[in-house]
Amino acid sequence: RTAYVNGAYVPHSEAAIHVEDRGFQFADGVYEVCEVRHGVIVDLSRHLDRLDRSLSELRISWPMSRAALIHIIREVLRRNRVSNGLFYLQVTRGVARRDHVFPAKGTPPSIVVTAKRTDAAAIARKNAVGIAAITVPENRWDRVDIKTVGLLPNVLARQRAKELGAQEAIFVDADGMVKEGAATNVWIVDGEGMLRTRPAEHGILRGITRTTLMDVAKPLGLTIEERAFSVEEMLGAREVFVTAATSICFPVVSIDGKTIGNGHPGSIAQNIREAFFDVAE
Numbered sequence: 100r101t102a103y104v105n106g107a108y109v110p111h112s113e114a115a116i117h118v119e120d121r122g123f124q125f126a127d128g129v130y131e132v133c134e135v136r137h138g139v140i141v142d143l144s145r146h147l148d149r150l151d152r153s154l155s156e157l158r159i160s161w162p163m164s165r166a167a168l169i170h171i172i173r174e175v176l177r178r179n180r181v182s183n184g185l186f187y188l189q190v191t192r193g194v195a196r197r198d199h200v201f202p203a204k205g206t207p208p209s210i211v212v213t214a215k216r217t218d219a220a221a222i223a224r225k226n227a228v229g230i231a232a233i234t235v236p237e238n239r240w241d242r243v244d245i246k247t248v249g250l251l252p253n254v255l256a257r258q259r260a261k262e263l264g265a266q267e268a269i270f271v272d273a274d275g276m277v278k279e280g281a282a283t284n285v286w287i288v289d290g291e292g293m294l295r296t297r298p299a300e301h302g303i304l305r306g307i308t309r310t311t312l313m314d315v316a317k318p319l320g321l322t323i324e325e326r327a328f329s330v331e332e333m334l335g336a337r338e339v340f341v342t343a344a345t346s347i348c349f350p351v352v353s354i355d356g357k358t359i360g361n362g363h364p365g366s367i368a369q370n371i372r373e374a375f376f377d378v379a380e
């Protein structure tokens with residue numbers, strides 16, 4: 100496997116970042132994860148637009164032009180022979196002696212791009228049987244709309260889910276309203292068959308899969324309402340599913356040990372997943 104690190108393509112096993120990198124020391128960086136399907140990068144321009152927003156919110160400069168970055172992404176995919184999988188890209192504020200304030204102007208941002216093939220069988224299994232989730236109290240900062248590499252609450256939440264036999268943890272705010280998963284956005288299908296997801300103006304990441312799913316749902320005749328919903332509404336929903344570039348759309352069949360719907364993946368989640376790639380590509 101090959102990775103791209105700060106100007107060079109290197110063997111993945113030797114790919115390294117300096118100990119003084121601000122991503123390592125302060126989680127002072129941002130990232131994107133993007134799905135690749137049949138050799139096509141799904142929603143690339145939306146992911147790069149969000150990268151642009153994350154960088155500008157943190158006042159980190161682009162490490163190179165957008166065109167150059169696309170070239171590198173494609174080269175990393177090619178060198179790793181990934182036509183179905185994903186790539187990961189991370190940009191940090193660069194390498195400087197440890198000091199909380201920004202480094203001197205002109206310090207180049209660090210950039211890393213890696214790629215891997217996905218386990219199609221594992222994904223198919225999750226789609227066929229659905230996943231289990233738990234709820235956890237929101238304990239992240241209020242700028243989770245920025246896709247930073249500071250993911251410790253997400254890591255702890257996912258680990259807790261795993262230890263309880265679940266695959267995702269769903270953050271819930273102080274009012275008992277659902278926010279998002281540790282690495283996914285959350286959707287419900289209500290009794291009328293209407294899709295609901297929390298507005299992305301504040302308090303969650305505006306998922307690219309979430310945005311594209313809205314494009315997908317319309318031609319299927321589905322109505323979407325961007326409105327927050329409570330844990331009770333979620334537990335009583337006809338269907339619950341989570342979306343992310345890594346999984347597209349996984350049905351959730353149990354939450355905190357309680358069965359959702361009839362305990363099997365719902366038809367709406369399945370229809371959306373099947374329609375997704377026609378629109379996204």
Ligand code: PDD
Nearest residue numbers: 132281282283284304306307308343344
């Ligand atoms: N996570 N919410 C959070 C907190 C996320 O970390 C992610 C994605 C999403 C979904 O966003 P998108 O549809 O753009 O992938 C929502 C990535 C995949 C990750 O951390 O691996």
